[in-house]
Amino acid sequence: MAEGNPPEQPREKPHYHEHRKRLRARFTGDMGASMPDYELLELVLCGIIPRRDVKPIAKALLKRFGGFGDVIGADPREIARVEGMGETSAIQLKAIQQAAIRLLRHEITDGHVLSSWDAVLDYCRAAMGREKVEQFRLLFLNNRNRLIADEVQQTGTVDHTPLYPREVVRRALELGASALVMVHNHPSGDPTPSKADIAMTHAVRDALSKIDIRLHDHIIIGRKDTVSLRSDGLI
Structure with a gap:
């Protein structure tokens, strides 16, 4: 100093x-x-x-x-x-x-998906619930209902996502899947299925049934709630 x-x-x-x-x-x-x-x-x-x-x-x-x-x-x-x-x-x-x-996804990766349904819903809400455009996620399962692939198949607009049954069938065959769960979000926040949602679900279900692959459910994710088309008797 x-x-x-x-x-x-x-x-x-x-x-x-x-x-x-x-x-x-x-x-x-x-x-x-x-x-x-x-x-x-x-x-x-x-x-x-x-x-x-x-x-x-x-x-x-x-x-x-x-x-x-x-x-x-x-x-x-x-x-x-x-x-x-x-x-x-x-x-x-x-x-x-x-x-x-990823932490939530880990909870469903190694387990029986249908017996871990709450964990599946938590994961889907976290992954898709705040998206501003519609996206379709497909959870492909093996013959023991274990997750073998989790893929975003399509991304669309704020109120529409095209999903083509032939593409779902093609990918399921490539992965050797025995079943799958369809998931998509409603950016509006309201998970109520539209007539188009129901019709598309039936088209995918019918296409998969021809090759002996089961559609377990179609889940619609809203801002706070979810809707299962199977639980609502729509599949």
Whole structure:
């Protein structure tokens, strides 16, 4: 230090430093099970945005989209437009969503699908429930009703997805499937099947029956609820 210069003052820690410490301590207590959405989102954002107070960002995200699941399930372009976020931060939130989807998918990969029906519905809701366009997912099963493939067959518009029975049959034969479950989402949020949904289901069922492959169900995913066409007596 040069003679006559005042001693250098210690750098003051950011005001949010202790708050982050408390969040980590609360999470560690029960691995976040009792944390409300806003605190869990704050903690996640602490790792994504390490040098900024993330509390107002978390509040803005929750105000814009809803709960924690709604935030990570939102369109990444919309997430990026929230003040304090950006493309990189949005991608990291979407990575958390994908991790959750893969964890749920793991629950149905090695088990008997029909006896793990709640897990199947949870997975489908997580994977498709917040999509803004319709998509058709096919779960192909072997003769023990174990999952052998999970594929998005078609993606369409906000209210229509073409699904061609011949393509379903072709793929089922390629995979050696014995049965399958059809799943598609209604971006409107209402899972009530339309007449077109029912007619298309019957067309796929009839095409599969000709090659001795069973259509177990057609599940329609809404924003909060699901509909099983088999449970409703429509298959």
